[in-house]
Amino acid sequence: MILNIPFSDIVFYFVAVFMVLLSIAAVSSKNVLRSAIFLIASFLGTAILYLLLKAEFMAMAQIMLYVGGVVVFIIFAILLTSHLGENKLSTPISQKFLAVFLALTLLGVMAKFLFNTKELSESITQKSPEASSLIAYGERLLSYAPNGFVLPFEIISILLFMTLVVAITIAKKDNKEEK
Amino acid sequence: MLPSVTHPIGDFVRENVPNVLGYLPDFIQPYIPSAEIATLINIIICMVAIAVVGIAPVPVLIYMERKVCAHIQCRLGPMRLGPHGVLQLVADIAKLLFKEVYAPKGADKFLFYLAPIFVLTAPFLNLCVIPFDKNLQVADLSVAIPFILAMNGFGILSTLLGGWASNNKYSLISSLRSGAQIISYEISFAMILLLVVMLAGSASLGEITASQSGHFWDWWIFKAPVLGLLAFIMFLVSSTAELNRAPFDIAEAEQELTGGFHTEYNGMAFAMFYLAEYINLFTTSCIATVCFLGGYHAPTIGILAIDNILNFVPGIVWFLGKTFFVVWIYMMFRWTFVRPRVDQLMALEWKFLLPVNLLLLIFGVVFLAFGWILP
Incomplete structure (x- = not known):
């Protein structure tokens, strides 16, 4: 502790400022590819916040899905578009007013709900890491007790498995047509 | 996620830092966060160790x-x-x-220099979770396998960015090729690791190693008969593609693309790509050793006199021996097989490796349910 402030709080504010700055950079950058990079950095900030909350698996899933998956596909799409960064993105002023209005409304609504939540005043360091460990997640997902998630888990896994199999089938069909 | 393995050096730092800080004048004593300073010193020791372990084998x-x-x-x-x-x-x-480091004309300088920095993230961070011996591990994460998969994402990013920022057509084509390749093969890479996690019952590399203690037939390559060997071969194929090594080096195919996505890099920037390639080779071999070849366990054969001699050799020696054996397999791969075309490469992953991986996962469940795993 430095001057009675827990170390994790200092890290939190540091990461929070970092994330806000990078998010602003992501929306205000003129180059689309740079925006994607700033987006990645702010996703990494989110992952660090999950780590501060001791949700290790959530942090890993955040990096795996967003940095390794979603943003890579975004960058792929950007790279396939030609004349990148030549004609700069611009927004008319009327749209800007609308955007500021929407953002402020969202901020107000979120503040209204967040300040009423009592758990926020609790320090994160008091929570036990076991509640968010990989094994706890697995047991929770596969439990059929009243607070278990076995049915949604099964539905989602069958859906994803079907997607994968269908992808393979489509890839196979294309080959036959060529012949 | 802090360095969690209890280790004599870590304990020594934790014990002695408060004592040393006690010599400072009394009026600043209440403001000194000695526990945090000890943690930071431990983190720095870990970082130096990882840098040494990462660069020394190159x-x-x-x-x-x-x-x-x-x-x-x-x-x-x-x-x-x-x-x-x-x-x-x-x-x-x-x-x-x-050599002088310079960017080509018209290149996006920021991204051009960012890519070589990104490329070293994955190999170094993956080394943190690998148990080289019982105590020689920076962090025994319970989510080590998801961590490895997450960090591999940075490799793709650096390839895509480096290729685009070079302002060179060959680099761009190469980075697109390699991006598509790595994303595709990442799926089967992840699925094989998933099979190991399922068999071992844990995603922590320390516990995966512990599940293979005993004789050499307790390693996962032999412990699940046939299945383990097939999974090991599949791991070698998909990780060769992940590493962008020949025969899957269409991203760097010299005859077609001059030098691939790092054509325009020179000096230290090029050296960083080169370094990352070899650290990645070492790290992936380490993962193969941990997941299939029993980690730091000695290959004991059940005869007590010989086993005692084998166990006398430190675990790190066995670990490095097995790792370099896997490295040698990768190198033999490189000079034995011919490079497939882009479409053949994609067909291999989506039409062969992925269905076979799904089958392997199902057979893994069957093996576990019927108890066909060797005791």
Whole structure:
């Protein structure tokens, strides 16, 4: 502790400022590819916040899905578009007013709900890491007790498995047509 | 996620930092966060250790690559500098260090220099979770396998960024090719690791190693009969593609794309791509060793007299021996198989490896349910 402030709080504010700055950079950058990079950095900030909350698996899933998956596909799409960064993105002023209005409304609504939540005043360091460990997640997902998630888990896994199999089938069909 | 393995050095730092800080004048004593300072010192020690462990095998690997390549082609390889050319690499490094680093005209400078920094993230961070011996591990994460998969995402990013920022058509084509390749093969890479996690019952590399203690037939390559061997071969194929190594090096195909996504890089920036390639090779071999070849366990054979001698050798020696054996397999791969075309490469992943991986996962469940795993 430095001057009675827990170390994790200092890290939190540091990461929070970092994330806000990078998010602003992501929306205000003129180059689309740079925006994607700033987006990645702010996703990494989110992952660090999950780590501060001791949700290790959530942090890993955040990096795996967003940095390794979603943003890579975004960058792929950007790279396939030609004349990148030549004609700069611009927004008319009327749209800007609308955007500021929407953002402020969202901020107000979120503040209204967040300040009423009592758990926020609790320090994160008091929570036990076991509640968010990989094994706890697995047991929770596969439990059929009243607070278990076995049915949604099964539905989602069958859906994803079907997607994968269908992808393979489509890839196979294309080959036959060529012949 | 802090360095969590209890280790004599870590305990020593934790014990003695408060004592040393006690000598500071009394009026600043209440403001000194001694526990945090001890943690930071431990983190710095871990970082230095990882940097050393990451960079030290690279000269050996590069020398090995040149010699294996040369001998497989009936050549001698580097012979002039030092005995059997061992000093050749020193000369190469000196050359790279003294070269000027510059970006081509019209390149996006920020992204151009960001890519070589990104590329070293994955290999170094993956080394943190690997147990080299019982205590030689920076962090025994319970989510080590998801961590490895997450960090591999940075490799794709650096390839895509480096290729685009170079402002070179060949680099761009190469980075797109390699991005598509790595994303595709990442799926089967992840699925094989998933199979190991399922068999071992844990995603922590420490516990995966512990699940293979005993004799050499307790390693996962033998413990699940046939299934383990198939999974190991699949791991080698998909990780070769992940590493962008020949025969899956269409991203760097010299004959078609001059030099691939790092055509425009030179000096230290190029050296960082080169370094990352070899650290990645080492890290992936380490993962193969941990997941399939029993980690730091000695290959004991059940005869007590021989086992005692084998167990006398430190675990790190066994670990590095197995790792370099896997490295040697990768190098033999490189000079034995021919490079597939882009469409053949994609067909191999989506039409062969992925269905076979799904089958392997199902058979893994069957093996576990019927108890066909060796005791």
